[in-house]
Amino acid sequence: MRGAVKIRCSKWIPKRYGRLLARKLPAVIRTEEENERLIAELEQYEKRYDELTPEEREYSELLAVLIEAFEDANYALVRINVRQPVAQPDGRARPAPARPARRVWFPWHSF
Numbered sequence: 001m002r003g004a005v006k007i008r009c010s011k012w013i014p015k016r017y018g019r020l021l022a023r024k025l026p027a028v029i030r031t032e033e034e035n036e037r038l039i040a041e042l043e044q045y046e047k048r049y050d051e052l053t054p055e056e057r058e059y060s061e062l063l064a065v066l067i068e069a070f071e072d073a074n075y076a077l078v079r080i081n082v083r084q085p086v087a088q089p090d091g092r093a094r095p096a097p098a099r100p101a102r103r104v105w106f107p108w109h110s111f
């Protein structure tokens with residue numbers, strides 16, 4: 001097939017991706033410093049996203065997953081049930097506040 005045009009496949013090639021992983025050595029993020037370093041690396045990939053090879057795009061998605069997992073584990077938002085009685089300093093349960101009555105106001109009515 002002389003003169004044939006090579007079409008670039010959007011799927012990554014395992015051998016190339018393996019070489020990229022061997023060079024970068026991604027691992028579970030355990031410290032804030034590692035997290036900051038990988039965030040900076042991901043930002044560099046994001047700046048040139050349209051120019052990335054399929055292997056680099058796959059790697060950038062892996063970085064995003066690792067960063068998200070670290071941040072979910074370390075910066076989880078605490079959910080509070082506002083209807084649950086809250087303990088007072090002496091250990092007794094404080095009753096939950098009563099819900100105020102809902103008032104609906106219609107501008108065309110005068111009360």
